[in-house]
Amino acid sequence: MIAVVRDSATTEQLDLFVKWIEDRGFRTNVSQGDHETLVGIIGDTTQIDPFILESMDIVERVQRVSEPFKLANRKFHPEDTVVDCGHGTLVGGGNFQVIAGPCSVEGENLLTIARAVKAAGATMLRGGAFKPRTSPYAYQGMGEKGLDLLLEAGGELGMPVVTEVMDPRDVGVFVEKGVDVLQIGARNAQNFALLKEVGQTSVPVLLKRGMSETIDELVLGAEYVMSEGNASVMLCERGIRTFETRTRNTFDVNAVPVLKHLTHLPVIADPSHSTGYTRYVRSAAYAATAAGADGLEIEVHDCPSRAWSDGAQALTPEQFEDAMRRIALIREAVTAEIEEA
Ligand code: PEP
């Protein structure tokens, strides 16, 4: 629920109003804009009578927020959130970044891949050290050794690193080692214990959409993280499971503008897991860029046929370089100021 406060209200009146709400067990989020002050009321607002609020002199009007999320809601926070991922890399609010690297950290080739993606314009380095595999017999990742290799490469090249954490018990190690962005994978999108745990850190989170998640459920996942105190959340569309079998997943390009409309959080698109095949990755990347994504996450491997995971969807450094040039052109077209005729 949102109370729009009258222009004429004094600071004392606003403080009293906020106290009145908080005394009733709700939390508040005051957002002072140029023209209006909004007081977000957080908690079970079914317990509050909007007419009582509207009867108060200070209140201009009360709006029920139909969406079940508050902290991530653009209605409360109209400006885009800009997430600072470290090494001077900002995402959102007009800052577009490309995260690239192998599906899994495999060893020494990481540095080769990292150098190539950086030269092509990627600003963040990805690589899984703890891999969520559908089969328990599939390669599970290098673990902590993989984190060290990733951090070494990121440090050497001045790139923030993005890597998946799967277990709430591992979050501490990721943070201590200095991982720049904690990725929550599709299979853990509704692992609420994990979401709460990363919410208690101040490390940016890249939250992927669950395979069968609705857009609202994805945003509620972000809400879990944010309600624990961590506001640095980026959402990631990575394809959803549908009846289609020609691609690994179905890329929901609609989700990009819908998420940007509903929330103030940066929206990243992952064309690699969305399509599952190298031959389609670039088209999906272009579509996401044109749709207004704040960034892309793309899997790149120096020798895809030898990759330990997801080789079928990896771009070679050459393909990635070509894609980056076209992505830059698409960004230009999408963000250009067009004079009215
Ligand atoms: C990944 O990024 O390597 C990954 C496993 O992605 P997702 O969780 O989207 O499947």
Ligand code: MN
């Ligand atoms: Mn992968």
